[in-house]
Amino acid sequence: MSAEIIRLLVRTAETWNAGDAEGYAGLFTDDVALAIVGGGSSVNGAADPSRRSVITLTALRTPEGWRFASFQNTRVSAP
Structure with missing residues (x-):
């Protein structure tokens, strides 16, 4: 798995655990x-x-x- 994907997964967990809905939503694309x-x-x-x-x-x-x-x-x- 690439380092970029690992960073994205870590950021996903961080924003979720922090209750940061805006930050979490920013990790997704249309x-x-x-x-x-x-x-x-x-x-x-x-x-x-x-x-x-x-x-x-x-x-x-x-x-x-x-x-x-x-x-x-x-x-x-x-x-």
């Missing part, structure tokens, strides 16, 4: 969006229930438009 999508995939055109998953994507607004910055695919299993 240029990021989180999308959580549930569903599945198919194999050879047929739905495969064993491939159900939850996908989480982080999108970042760039000068060229929205781009994904991260992708996480988590398989969902039966309880």
